[in-house]
Amino acid sequence: MNRRRFLKISGIGSIAVAAGCTAEAEKTLFSLIHAPDDMVTGKAGWYASTCRECPAGCGILAKNREGRVIKLEGNPAHPINQGALCMRGQAALQGIYNPDRLQTPLIRESGGWHPVSFARAAELIIQKARAAGQNGPNRVRLISEVVGDTLSRVFQDVLQQWKSDGPLLFEPHAFESLKAAHDMVFGAPVLPSYHMDQADILVGFGADFLETWLSPVEYARKFKAMHALHNGRKGVFIQISPFQSLTAANADHWMACRPGSEATVVFGLIRKLHSSGRGAEIPGPIQNQISRICDTLTRSEVCRRAGIRKADFDMLSNRIIDAESPLILGSGPGMDSRTAMHTDIGVSLLNLILDPALPRHDFQNRHRIECAARRSDVSAFFEAIDSEPVELLLLHNTNPVFTLPSAHRLTEIISRESLFVVSFTNFMDETAELADLICPIQLPLETWDAYEGKTRVTGTLQPAMGRLTDAPAIGDLLLRCAFSDQQPVSDYKSHVAGQLNIQSPADWVNAVQAGGIFNQSEGPPFNPGLSVGELPLDRMMPDSPDDRPGAGLIVMAVPSLRFYDGRGANKPWLNETPDPLTLICWQSVAQVHPQTMAARGWKQGDVILFQSDFGTIKVPVFEWPGIHPDAVAMTLGQGHTGYGRYAQNQGQNPLTLLAPGQNPLTGGPSYQVPLSEVRALGQNESLAHLDGSRTQHGRAIALTCDIQTCHLPSPDSGQGLGMWDFPLTLPIPEGYDIRRDIYPSHPHADYRWGMVVDLDRCIGCGACTVACYAENNIGVVGEKQILAGREMAWLRIERYLDPDDMQKIIFLPMMCQHCDNAPCESVCPVYAPHHGREGLNNQIYNRCIGTRFCAQNCPYKVRRFNWLEWDRPKPLPLQLNPDVTVRSAGVMEKCSFCIQRIKDGHDHAKNENRLIRDGDITPACVQTCPTHALVFGNFMDPESRVRRLADDPRAYQVLGYLNTKPAVIYLKKIVQTLDNAIVSWPGRPLPG
């Protein structure tokens, strides 16, 4: 540093000190103009609405403080999600408060974007649409995400006004093969819901129902209902797929089959059932067809083609044959369209053979996404725009240029000179970038609407917050544009009320307050009619995997639990929360089997160029045993070139590798492609992953027990001092033992807060982690700081593989254990961690001087240090919870068991002059858990749920032998070894 620079910097310093120097820290308090009836400063208001982050349609309650939504929770009265919410639902807030959200319409003029007023944008739309309508029929086209019936009808009416056909509802994951299979076998292209909870055995051929399949929150709950321990038994779940998704990781047994061989296994099972005399109810012609197809699929042939063990196949078929109420689920993500179709037809037949009445299929209450167009129709839609004289294209909340593999062709069509493209979106995504006019519209939390998540569940949406932009609702805007002064109804809101068939204002208020109208009985009943003719099965002999072309490796593109189809990629929480299996945040990787890695000489993080016939992609590889050696899995949703600062240039998009075409029979796309070239580029990328280790190194961290012995007390637990014989010590005065304890126990007056985590119920979905970010104002650090090990999550899901059987995965939610004998408290030189009188380990931010001794001494590694001031660009700070302080750089922080909610509980109890009751207080993580894996309560109350659960023989404390006396009690995961199922993860030499 030279003298000149020194003077400059010191000059800036003294000016800054002088400028900041006032006697009072002046802040402004704004008063309202009118006081709304339903708003009390400092108190939350709750508004029932419907989540629109995916087509499932879960009910939500939006927590409003001083006019802004700060938290979303599942609506307990809603039949779909019953109070729970997934991480994508939790992160919907970061859509509203996204710093890259467009504030005004933008018009493309002379090569750049220029802001215009909403009135001007509407004028332009009217002008273009009227002209198009006058020039001839069908010159206006509209493509939209899946919307409710009301909005869909408005689209129809509006387009009719402009002499054009109805809208196209487009979803990238539209379940074409499942719909086509149901069409062929049951007579209609429907997506029934499943009574998974009533099954005793569940077999999946890839369906990722815990992540993205149909309605993940609902099925996570139903899955755990069948898979929980009842009278010493639990349901069985077996998954057969080339890639171990989160769903497969929760199976009792996962069989890695060769990519493309799923249908072979299904038809092998049908043959086996057929030969044991099942399926007599199936019409003759189809029976003949089935026998013809299955003829060659003997047990050994199936096992040879699919690469699974005969013992496994026997176990599977015996289990299905013996089952009382089996349910088979069809294809999942990352399959090629042909196999998916064969699998789904086979699965439909299999369900029919196993239980001809189909009691676990609910055809009356079907999933909304069944109205999404088939991919072939979407392609035809865009081709028609190119070949016909279409003048105006309207896009509503949809980003086909990113979510379709045919990006080049779409770009060509959309950027055609004579076509005026209007994108109704709030973000500058890849498709909006090609539009001529971008018109922001109200987001679901700001608008009136209705959405039928299922046939008999109509959810309502209502504005849950003040306005951040002047954007109109899409319904209002289009009605105004199409009908100008002779609108059929005054506004879209009354349109919604009309559609819901609501007579009185009181009924309307009741419906909106409840979040919708549930369990409607209206609608014609649907009876699946088995088609009597021949099925289009002739060309459906499953492929023999031996005649696959290419370099031997196949890429599977699987939808992401975090980003869905990519719409979540602009939300910082979803990027920051790691993938539940790889534990990698921000980046995308290609998951490759260790055998393949070794054979090709790749190392973790090596950047590999993958090339198919359709494109190339450069991705770092990640060694992962949960995949077939022939397959490479990549998750979808990242690799945006636009879509705001958090999504842009983050990760890679595997869609570029995929074939743009569709299966002619189902109209569905293929999410699998053989690789023509695979080449290491000689670079290595550091992976931003959060796992210190994949295994537990023999420590007592995440434990399992066998279903046969789980009701017995562990033989090891006793009065010893070792890792396995240390007794369970509750963090209450009774936990004091003069032989082990140096310090006396802490007195707790009425309450000692604690938690019970049932590892048998935890599916590792990470909803709790994101709920915690939202509730507790946790900073997002970004990829660079993650690489430096500076993540801030208060609650993380640890994932451990079993070293003896790498397909066995256990998830463990880890948060501050609020130890009664806390190692952090004794090392702080300034007493910043302090033991509260209700047992909480208080972290006093004002006292903390940042020595980080506490984090060093914490055996659970749950303390997080603010290395920097974390960036929250405006308007993200509007989401901050005003009941929780925001920590600044240099301060240690950690889980507080949601102290603000505990204080609220005290407030309520004090107002009513009583003690806090069990269940009064629910921390954010406990609230959102789809499987009720977490329970919170008071250990001083001998009748509380946590106290009773702590008496379970499965109860243990993580690293309890350190005598920390944690207040988080874990219940061991119950594993069941299925007869004949021999540990058979791919790559392990098969015995015999």
Place this chain on the structure above:
Amino acid sequence: MNVHPAALHRNKIPVFLTLLSVILIAGFVFFFYTTPGTRIGPEQPIPFSHRVHAGVKDIQCAYCHPYVRYSRHPGLPPVEKCLHCHNHIIRNHHWIQKEHAYFSTRTPIPWKKANVLPEHVLFNHQRHIQKDIACKECHGLVETADRITGKIFLMEFCITCHRQKNANVDCWLSCHG
């Protein structure tokens, strides 16, 4: 200590500068802490007088701060509420005209915060009011002051009272979090 006059003479510029800075700092400290303006609280956009309203007119605190009994924040009166009276009382006074202007242009009044709580501390009015702690025990005699001087509440102030009244002194459960 003997100072050679020649040394003072030789170093007269440094000595002068040192003396000058000492005088300037002393002056700054004197004016910063003792001038009348530093102790009368922030200047408000409208010189609302608590003495007139709470003192002379004897309006109850909770009339304008209505949520104090059932929320952590007492609440500020909406502009509309001021005009409930001032539509009839001295409506042509020029400060009341300004109030009308805020109302008719739908502009929130940017009041300046006078009472300051340290960072990472949360205070709940409801709990204190329900324990019959009078407003004046913390806020002093606002009915005697035209302009609210406010207070910077420090931990000692809170904890002295909490100890006297045998109230909760748990870090998170009472204040921090």
